[in-house]
Amino acid sequence: xxxxxxxxxxxxxxxxxxxxxxxxxxxxxxxxxxxxxxxxxxxxxxxxxxxxxxxxxxxxxxxxxxxxxxxxxxxxxxxxxxxxxxxxxxxxxxxxxxxxxxxxxxxxxxxxxxxxxxxxxxxxxxxxxxxxxxxx
Numbered sequence: 001x002x003x004x005x006x007x008x009x010x011x012x013x014x015x016x017x018x019x020x021x022x023x024x025x026x027x028x029x030x031x032x033x034x035x036x037x038x039x040x041x042x043x044x045x046x047x048x049x050x051x052x053x054x055x056x057x058x059x060x061x062x063x064x065x066x067x068x069x070x071x072x073x074x075x076x077x078x079x080x081x082x083x084x085x086x087x088x089x090x091x092x093x094x095x096x097x098x099x100x101x102x103x104x105x106x107x108x109x110x111x112x113x114x115x116x117x118x119x120x121x122x123x124x125x126x127x128x129x130x131x132x133x134x135x136x
Contacts, residue, residue, distance in 0.1 A: 003080075071095035074103040082130050090120045 005016050070076050071092040079085045091106075094116040100106050106113060114131045117123040123131075 068092075072100055072103050072106055075106060078103060078106070082127075084117075084123075084127055084131065087117050087121055087123070090117055093120070 008016055068076060068088050069092075070088070072095050075091060075095065076085065076088050079088055079091060084091075091113065094100075094113055095106060097116075098105075098109065098112070100109065110131055114123065114128050117131070118128065
């Protein structure tokens with residue numbers, strides 16, 4: 001979604017509408033909070049059958065996506081999902097140092113990666129927590 005928002009902004013879009021979804025626990029999931037999505041006016045009351053909540057993005061928070069070679073296939077996409085795509089170069093360095101060859105190895109060793117990123121970049125406590133979550 002952040003890629004779409006970035007491309008839309010580059011093409012001159014001033015807003016982006018996106019459907020929200022309900023989680024398995026029945027909570028309304030507003031997509032990509034880092035883009036500033038919020039429920040559109042008049043759409044705050046939804047039942048589980050109505051998953052058409054729409055949101056508008058804050059394009060000031062969109063970043064350009066640039067493909068950087070990955071040390072491990074899928075690394076950049078995984079970091080993008082964690083909103084850590086700016087850390088790809090440091091993560092590549094860690095993968096080379098540790099000899100990680102697959103994304104599964106990176107995910108299994110994410111605590112070591114988090115330590116490395118904290119030492120070699122400005123990883124915030126919230127970003128570290130997102131990286132260490134087990135359900136991703």
